[in-house]
Amino acid sequence: MAKIIFEKDSLSNYSRRFAKNMSKLMQIKPNSVVFISYQLAFPGENGEAEVVEIVDDKEPMVFIHGLSGLPEAFEANLLNLKVNDTFDFTISAEDAYGNVDPNAVISLPKNIFQVDGQNPDDILQVGNFIPMTDDQGNRMQGMVVSVGPENVMMDFNHPLAEKDLMFNGTVLKIREATADELAHGHVHGDGGVEH
């Protein structure tokens, strides 16, 4: 009688294939941890898009769907996509970061930027983004618009305000968020917070 042996190797191949197929079947849902590569562009005046950001698959963007803090319209466009699916959509400024608010451009006394009694001139440069906090403890980024002798003009509008955003990219990986990740509101491990 022929000797019958157990093909261990093909079994593990089989389960590997199975796991791979399962992850291919997963779709992006609320609370999915999503890995994407993408390109962000602004629509140009002459019909040519102006590429402003490229995130490649070596350092993908990672977020929890529904907790990303990104515009809802962005997350909505990714819903139900699977691994290797591509996307290509535009969201209008109103659905993204809104319109520029002229009241968010504010003149601040220069001395509030002092560190150890000195004005940090390397920080107060036009175009620099400076982390600030308001009197309610909200954190915000302000861009230096101009620097005068006594005052600094700062713009607290989102840098993407007033912009239509064109995204195209690829879904690289999808997994379920862990209970810890949902409690913390951010991704742990690969591409996320390490703690």
Ligand SMILES: [Zn+2]
């Ligand atoms: Zn955490």
